Amino acid sequence: MSDKHPAKWGLTPQEMATLPTVFSPDLLSGQRFLVTGGSQGMGKAMVFLLARLGAKVMICGRTEEKLARTKSEVKELLGADISYRAMSIRDTDQVDALLDATFEEFGGLDTLVNNAGGQFPQDAIDFTRKGWAAVIDLNLNGTWWMMQGAAQRWRDRGEGGHIVSNVAHVERGMPQAAHTCAARAGVIYLTRTVATEWAPLGIRVNCVAPGAIATEGLSQYPPEATRRLGNVNPMRRMGSGWDVAEGVVYLSAPSGNFITGEILTIDGGMRMWGTVWPAGVPEHFQV
Numbered sequence: 435m436s437d438k439h440p441a442k443w444g445l446t447p448q449e450m451a452t453l454p455t456v457f458s459p460d461l462l463s464g465q466r467f468l469v470t471g472g473s474q475g476m477g478k479a480m481v482f483l484l485a486r487l488g489a490k491v492m493i494c495g496r497t498e499e500k501l502a503r504t505k506s507e508v509k510e511l512l513g514a515d516i517s518y519r520a521m522s523i524r525d526t527d528q529v530d531a532l533l534d535a536t537f538e539e540f541g542g543l544d545t546l547v548n549n550a551g552g553q554f555p556q557d558a559i560d561f562t563r564k565g566w567a568a569v570i571d572l573n574l575n576g577t578w579w580m581m582q583g584a585a586q587r588w589r590d591r592g593e594g595g596h597i598v599s600n601v602a603h604v605e606r607g608m609p610q611a612a613h614t615c616a617a618r619a620g621v622i623y624l625t626r627t628v629a630t631e632w633a634p635l636g637i638r639v640n641c642v643a644p645g646a647i648a649t650e651g652l653s654q655y656p657p658e659a660t661r662r663l664g665n666v667n668p669m670r671r672m673g674s675g676w677d678v679a680e681g682v683v684y685l686s687a688p689s690g691n692f693i694t695g696e697i698l699t700i701d702g703g704m705r706m707w708g709t710v711w712p713a714g715v716p717e718h719f720q721v
């Protein structure tokens with residue numbers, strides 16, 4: 435797959451239906467998953483992989499058309515039925531309605547995948563209050579409402595479960611993305627904290643932390659930024675949604691049974707070398 439600024443980013447449905455996987459076809463048979471932001475990008479790759487492995491899948495996103503398209507592609511290419519609801523994770527009433535609908539339709543839930551998120555590139559010094567609040571509300575608050583709502587339902591039903599949140603590689607900070615960095619760090623430390631609090635409830639809580647991944651979401655960034663994204667790790671290429679989807683399955687399947695509070699970094703080594711500068715490299719840092 436090319437990562438040198440293609441006309442269209444991300445994997446095609448045909449690729450997601452046929453890419454090789456290390457997992458056996460019936461691995462997740464009967465397992466119930468809810469994937470936020472499952473209508474494109476990494477979330478959609480997760481949906482295809484989960485459906486291929488026999489899971490029941492509910493997805494959500496704000497745009498009904500993209501959700502419906504994903505459902506029909508999964509049906510056409512895999513013969514599997516997935517469910518969807520149009521909603522925003524930033525709205526607590528909509529979060530409750532989504533969780534209630536999922537538990538009711540599936541008779542329970544095994545894994546919540548918090549994947550929906552995003553931000554805009556900007557120097558931190560210029561953030562407006564509204565811009566800061568939007569990014570925190572989406573990536574930290576929205577993710578937390580989903581985590582807490584799922585955990586409350588599991589506790590009330592006397593059932594365990596698993597939560598995996600898609601954050602980002604933020605260990606070294608992320609210039610021009612301080613808002614998302616702060617939000618993702620919040621999710622990471624929520625994860626590390628409730629992994630302990632919720633262990634007695636039989637709830638495991640983990641994260642995947644991607645580096646630069648070629649997805650449709652990158653079309654929101656200018657070509658000069660996305661060109662740099664292919665050069666921000668020692669491998670000097672982007673990852674694909676499939677790399678992250680396989681990480682999510684590893685943590686959710688029995689392979690993850692003794693893993694909680696963990697952050698699985700899937701970044702081609704970006705935690706050691708490479709800086710994104712999504713809004714442009716300042717003169718001071720140009721070499």
Ligand SMILES: CCCCCCC/C=C/C(=O)SCCNC(=O)CCNC(=O)[C@H](O)C(C)(C)COP(=O)(O)OP(=O)(O)OC[C@H]1O[C@@H](n2cnc3c(N)ncnc32)[C@H](O)[C@@H]1OP(=O)(O)O
Pocket residue numbers: 551552553554555556562564565566568569572608610611614645646647649651652654710712
């Ligand atoms: C920073 C990137 C780091 C690179 C990391 C590595 C690569 C990562 C890539 C990805 O994550 S790909 C996925 C990308 N997808 C998205 O980011 C899409 C989701 N983004 C959004 O929905 C929005 O950007 C949002 C900020 C989360 C909020 O959207 P919402 O619709 O609620 O609010 P808006 O009305 O759009 O904006 C509110 C407020 O935010 C400020 N703002 C928004 N966009 C920009 C911008 N491009 N530049 C500067 N400021 C922005 C602004 O203050 C807006 O208020 P108003 O000016 O509209 O009143």
Ligand SMILES: NC(=O)C1=CN([C@@H]2O[C@H](COP(=O)(O)OP(=O)(O)OC[C@H]3O[C@@H](n4cnc5c(N)ncnc54)[C@H](OP(=O)(O)O)[C@@H]3O)[C@@H](O)[C@H]2O)C=CC1
Pocket residue numbers: 470471472473474475476477494495496497498500521522523524549550551552553572576600601602603644645646647648649650651652
């Ligand atoms: N691509 C990358 O390089 C990296 C991405 N990430 C993060 O990983 C996650 C997935 O990324 P990626 O696949 O690239 O993202 P995309 O932008 O391609 O997809 C985002 C998905 O989230 C949904 N979504 C956005 N806002 C909301 C909301 N308020 N409520 C419900 N659903 C929402 C979108 O649907 P809709 O717009 O219809 O709501 C879409 O389905 C995001 O959190 C992203 O920020 C982290 C590191 C790197």
